[in-house]
Each structure stands twice: as structure tokens, then as C-alpha cells.
Amino acid sequence: MRINVLVAEIGSTTTVVNGFQDINSPRPKFLGQGQAPTSVLEGDVNIGLKAAIDNLAKNLGVSEIQYDEMLATSSAAGGLKMSVHGLVYDMTVRAAKEAALGAGAIIHQITAGKLKRTDIKNIKEIQPNIILIAGGVDYGERDTAIYNAERISELSLNIPVIYAGNIENQEEIKEIFLEKNIRLYCVENVYPKIDQLNIEPTRSVIQDVFEEHIIHAPGMIKVREVVDGPIIPTPGAVMEASKLLMENIGDLITFDVGGATTDLHSVTEGSEEISRILISPEPVAKRTVEGDLGVYVNMLNIVERIGREVLSKKLSVDIDKLIVEHKPIPKTPQEIEFVQALTQEAVLTALERHAGKLRFLYEAGGKTKVAEGKDLSSVKYIIGTGGALTRLPRGKDILSEVKEKSIVNLLYPTKEATVLIDNHYIMASLGVLSKRHPNAALLLLKESLGLK
Known part of the structure; x- marks a missing residue:
């Protein structure tokens, strides 16, 4: 049986696959669901993914499933681990935290002000997937974000860094991480003015960085080989x-x-x-x-x-x-x-x-x-x-x-x-489907929720 789109949800314990057909028609269909234990500990999530696809085939009463496109969500290997470092907790730190949480991250460390030795030690122990640095409204305080960037760059952790602070610092921050050959992503300030949040650009970049670097997470090295669409x-x-x-x-x-x-x-x-x-x-x-x-x-x-x-x-x-x-x-x-x-x-x-x-x-x-x-x-x-x-x-x-x-x-x-x-329990799958097929995702969401 050939299916238009398979969406895999690779969880820490269970991998679920959902099959969707007629995805570009006015009446897209949810075909069914298969599941199997996630095989992160075996070092290859393909094992659990293949078992979940086989389970879907069994549930649909067919011998084999082929598909045109596969997308995925993942919370395996600890999900998206992040650390967030800003200036004032109630301002830039909170804005950066909201951006990270909205992107689907699990925040393992939050700091305000200049990093202390214990903060540096924690970053090394946590080994986050992404480090987010913020701090200072645009054209405001500069020193804290620069200091934190220098301390983080000295760790040489090979972890991607997102900078979403005072735009005046961008060139300086770029130089700091370029010297250490660390991948840096500069985005608009999450807190450009007092009492103004601007978290959507950072949220979007976090998901892009997660997808690009997910292959470095333990047990997730082969995800990119089988998924040809977004992974969030x-x-x-x-x-x-x-x-x-x-x-x-x-x-x-x-x-x-x-x-x-x-x-x-x-x-x-x-x-x-x-x-x-x-x-x-x-x-x-x-x-x-x-x-x-x-x-x-x-x-x-x-x-x-x-x-x-x-x-x-x-x-x-x-x-x-x-x-x-x-x-x-x-x-x-x-x-x-x-x-x-x-x-x-x-x-x-x-x-x-x-x-x-x-x-x-x-x-x-x-x-x-x-x-x-x-x-x-x-x-x-x-x-x-x-x-x-x-x-x-x-x-x-x-x-x-x-x-x-x-x-x-x-x-x-x-x-x-x-x-x-969400009667079909497919909301997460439809969230990632919406990246490629927003109209189909909306129709399938409304169907699962019992809305006309």
C-alpha cells in the first residue's frame, strides 16, 4: 500500500506513526496509527520506526507500506535540551525562556546577569542541544551578553548558539564565536524595547537549529536518513x-x-x-x-x-x-x-x-x-x-x-x-504536517476535534 505522508512521533519510550492520504485534495484522510517501542538505547531509532510502520500495516490489513513523504516530531534522547542566559530575569530572560518553551524545548538551566563559575560548570554537565544568549534592549546594556558569550565560547563544547539580544552586539558576538569555530545564529532581539516581546523569530530559529543538529543527539544519528521533511x-x-x-x-x-x-x-x-x-x-x-x-x-x-x-x-x-x-x-x-x-x-x-x-x-x-x-x-x-x-x-x-x-x-x-x-490523537503530527501542508493539516485537525 502506498501512502502520501507518514508522520512519525519519536518519543522517549514509544514511536508512533500516523498515515495520511489524499493530502492535496479537498478531503484529506487520516488512515490510521501504528506504534512500537522507541529504540534509542539500541543506538538506531530506525528499528523502532520500522516496527511502528509494520504495526500500521497490520492495523490497515496490508502486507507492506510505502510512502511518498515522511515528516517527524521527536522528544527522544531527552528532547530538545536548552540553556537560556539573559540580563534581567523579569525582562530579557523571561522573553528568551518563552521563546524556547514555545519552540518545544526543555529548559535545563536559566541564568540572569553575568555567568558565574557554577553556571559554567552546569552548562558543561547539562550538555544542552542549543544555548540561547539574550540580554539588553536594543542600543541598551551591552557588557553582560558579550561577557557571557566569551565565557561560553571558551568551553569549546561544539554546541550551536543562538544570540537574540541587543542588536548592537551582533558583530562583536559573531567575532567571538567565529574565533572558536562555533556555529552561531543571530536573530532579532527577543526584548527589543521595555515591555515589548518579540519571541517568534527566535522560536522559529530554535526549531530550525534543532532540525539541523538533531543528528548529534545520542540515539538520533539516523533520523535524518529516513525523514525527508521537517523534524521538530x-x-x-x-x-x-x-x-x-x-x-x-x-x-x-x-x-x-x-x-x-x-x-x-x-x-x-x-x-x-x-x-x-x-x-x-x-x-x-x-x-x-x-x-x-x-x-x-x-x-x-x-x-x-x-x-x-x-x-x-x-x-x-x-x-x-x-x-x-x-x-x-x-x-x-x-x-x-x-x-x-x-x-x-x-x-x-x-x-x-x-x-x-x-x-x-x-x-x-x-x-x-x-x-x-x-x-x-x-x-x-x-x-x-x-x-x-x-x-x-x-x-x-x-x-x-x-x-x-x-x-x-x-x-x-x-x-x-x-x-x-483530539479524538484521533494526531495533534502533534498535524503540527509538523502544517509546515508542508497547512490546508490539509487544518482540515484534519478540525475533523479530529469534531468541528465541521
């Missing part, structure tokens, strides 16, 4: 899908609850009323990663948040036994109920951490209301993807609680928001 980090692909949707259907948030983390993507400018009292700017597209909220790897963290006694009473089961026997994919009714309880707590906690809030400042002139963080009050759609929300029965009910959870002074979605589920 899996969380970045979910963000791409969310942005594509927002342009077509309106402001939205996307929850992606996984075994190790819970990601929340919001694509909204918020309300005019809140934007007028916002203390500092927020990106239109924002991603937060809750590394302690996973329903498998970090299951115990969520159990302790809820409380063992509370869970035992709610589920009428022996929680300790469920914890000991916890599996990546729940099978029995008790296991499913347990994971759904964990998912509910993960969703509500991620929302609380992501959403902005209103507070009051008390000054000589009296009390002033201000807003800080991401305003979700204009969100029209609440979307669920990831196995926990798409493959278990209560995904839609869990997300419905988001709009019922109105808390005073928190900038949550309203009760008018509509809940949608």
Missing part, C-alpha cells in the same frame, strides 16, 4: 497545531497530559480590559511545562498533591496497591479511574500555574488594580490531547471542569468556552 520537537508541534487552529476558530488553550509532564499551550491575546492593566507583556502563544505533573513517571507527585486518603475514599480502592502496580497504559476499571483522577489534578494544577491573576497595588494615591501573567478570559476553546485525555473515557468531563473552576482574581476561561478532544 513534539511539544513545538503541538504549539504549531494550536496556532494554526487559533487563526481559524479563535482563541484557545491546549492541554497535553503525558506520562512525565503536563504541557499547557495558550494562544490568545486576552481581553482589551486586562491588557490595559497588565504589568508586563505576555506572548500571544505561550507554553508552560509542569515537570512534576505526569500520570506515570511522576504519578507519586500527583498522588501526594491529592492525598492518599482522599484518593482511597474517592475511588474506594487500596491506593497503595494501585501505586505499586501502576502501568503506563491502564487496563482495568480501577486503573482507569485512578489515572483519570491523576489527570484531573494535573489539568487543574497546570491551569492554575499558567493563568494570570489580578491583584491590587497600594500607593499614596490609593488602591490600583493590576494584572500579571497570561489572560485566558477570552479563550473560546479548551482542547485536550495526549493519551490521558484522548484515550480515557472522562477526558471531556475533566476539561469541562476548567471552565467551572472560576476563582476570584484568576484569569481563567469562562463558562462559555467549548471543550474539544
Whole structure:
């Protein structure tokens, strides 16, 4: 059987392939899905990829699959590891962090100001895939970014560096890394003026650099041989899908609850009323990663948040036994109920951490209301993807609680928001598909979400 496009999601534990047909027609089709264990530890992801394609063939009832085009997302080999180094935490550092997270990175180190010896030591230990340097508004402070660039260049780590700081420094920064033969990418400043974010150019370059240098990550050396289209980090692909949707259907948030983390993507400018009292700017597209909220790897963290006694009473089961026997994919009714309880707590906690809030400042002139963080009050759609929300029965009910959870002074979605589920569990695949075939990706997204 010949398929137009295969999209592979090469995860840390599982590789999934999705097949799409009639990709350039007015009615593109999602054919089906195959999966297999990822073979990173064997040093060749082709093994797991081939097994997933064979599984797709079996699911489609054919002996062999050929394809015209293969694209991929990847979070294998630790995903996209980055370190971010800026000037002032609440300004350039935060802007650089937003760009990295939005691109799908896992940030292992964040520093503000001039790098210390311990910071340098951490960079060497982390061995990030990409180092991002920012600092200084355009034509403002210059010394910190130059100092940090010099310290990083002295490490001779052969790690690509992105510079997204004061544009006045670009020529100097280029000279620093040219001398050490280190690949440098200069982009527009992520924080060009006070209270102005400009993260999209950096976000785009991060994904390009990830694709270009992914072959250097352990276990990923052969990805480029089999994938002839874009390779982007899996969380970045979910963000791409969310942005594509927002342009077509309106402001939205996307929850992606996984075994190790819970990601929340919001694509909204918020309300005019809140934007007028916002203390500092927020990106239109924002991603937060809750590394302690996973329903498998970090299951115990969520159990302790809820409380063992509370869970035992709610589920009428022996929680300790469920914890000991916890599996990546729940099978029995008790296991499913347990994971759904964990998912509910993960969703509500991620929302609380992501959403902005209103507070009051008390000054000589009296009390002033201000807003800080991401305003979700204009969100029209609440979307669920990831196995926990798409493959278990209560995904839609869990997300419905988001709009019922109105808390005073928190900038949550309203009760008018509509809940949608990525029924085919293909949102990440469609995010990378949108890089080549945006119209088909949008149609398939809407179909998976049950939208006409």
C-alpha cells in the first residue's frame, strides 16, 4: 500500500506513526496509527520506526507500506535540551525562556546577569542541544551578553548558539564565536524595547537549529536518513497545531497530559480590559511545562498533591496497591479511574500555574488594580490531547471542569468556552504536517476535534 505522508512521533519510550492520504485534495484522510517501542538505547531509532510502520500495516490489513513523504516530531534522547542566559530575569530572560518553551524545548538551566563559575560548570554537565544568549534592549546594556558569550565560547563544547539580544552586539558576538569555530545564529532581539516581546523569530530559529543538529543527539544519528521533511520537537508541534487552529476558530488553550509532564499551550491575546492593566507583556502563544505533573513517571507527585486518603475514599480502592502496580497504559476499571483522577489534578494544577491573576497595588494615591501573567478570559476553546485525555473515557468531563473552576482574581476561561478532544490523537503530527501542508493539516485537525 502506498501512502502520501507518514508522520512519525519519536518519543522517549514509544514511536508512533500516523498515515495520511489524499493530502492535496479537498478531503484529506487520516488512515490510521501504528506504534512500537522507541529504540534509542539500541543506538538506531530506525528499528523502532520500522516496527511502528509494520504495526500500521497490520492495523490497515496490508502486507507492506510505502510512502511518498515522511515528516517527524521527536522528544527522544531527552528532547530538545536548552540553556537560556539573559540580563534581567523579569525582562530579557523571561522573553528568551518563552521563546524556547514555545519552540518545544526543555529548559535545563536559566541564568540572569553575568555567568558565574557554577553556571559554567552546569552548562558543561547539562550538555544542552542549543544555548540561547539574550540580554539588553536594543542600543541598551551591552557588557553582560558579550561577557557571557566569551565565557561560553571558551568551553569549546561544539554546541550551536543562538544570540537574540541587543542588536548592537551582533558583530562583536559573531567575532567571538567565529574565533572558536562555533556555529552561531543571530536573530532579532527577543526584548527589543521595555515591555515589548518579540519571541517568534527566535522560536522559529530554535526549531530550525534543532532540525539541523538533531543528528548529534545520542540515539538520533539516523533520523535524518529516513525523514525527508521537517523534524521538530513534539511539544513545538503541538504549539504549531494550536496556532494554526487559533487563526481559524479563535482563541484557545491546549492541554497535553503525558506520562512525565503536563504541557499547557495558550494562544490568545486576552481581553482589551486586562491588557490595559497588565504589568508586563505576555506572548500571544505561550507554553508552560509542569515537570512534576505526569500520570506515570511522576504519578507519586500527583498522588501526594491529592492525598492518599482522599484518593482511597474517592475511588474506594487500596491506593497503595494501585501505586505499586501502576502501568503506563491502564487496563482495568480501577486503573482507569485512578489515572483519570491523576489527570484531573494535573489539568487543574497546570491551569492554575499558567493563568494570570489580578491583584491590587497600594500607593499614596490609593488602591490600583493590576494584572500579571497570561489572560485566558477570552479563550473560546479548551482542547485536550495526549493519551490521558484522548484515550480515557472522562477526558471531556475533566476539561469541562476548567471552565467551572472560576476563582476570584484568576484569569481563567469562562463558562462559555467549548471543550474539544483530539479524538484521533494526531495533534502533534498535524503540527509538523502544517509546515508542508497547512490546508490539509487544518482540515484534519478540525475533523479530529469534531468541528465541521
